[in-house]
Amino acid sequence: MTTWIIAYNKDGNTSTLKIDSEHQPDIDEAVDLVTRKAEELYPDQEFEHEHDPDLEDTPATRLAERYGITITGISQA
Numbered sequence: 001m002t003t004w005i006i007a008y009n010k011d012g013n014t015s016t017l018k019i020d021s022e023h024q025p026d027i028d029e030a031v032d033l034v035t036r037k038a039e040e041l042y043p044d045q046e047f048e049h050e051h052d053p054d055l056e057d058t059p060a061t062r063l064a065e066r067y068g069i070t071i072t073g074i075s076q077a
Contacts, residue, residue, distance in 0.1 A: 003077035
């Protein structure tokens with residue numbers, strides 16, 4: 001099994017999430033994993049928000065709108 005590092009940015013700071021997986025997570029898997037971590041770390045920041053109609057409604061967009069988090073990279077440890 002390989003260790004993968006998902007890098008993400010919140011409030012101008014880079015953080016990482018390490019996972020063990022047989023394959024490199026794709027962006028959708030990374031967004032799902034970081035969203036679950038954000039729900040644990042920042043429960044008070046999840047709030048009902050008004051979605052910007054000019055943006056596509058995707059899990060990555062919701063992660064950015066709800067928590068201010070963007071995925072910046074996926075690499076092998």
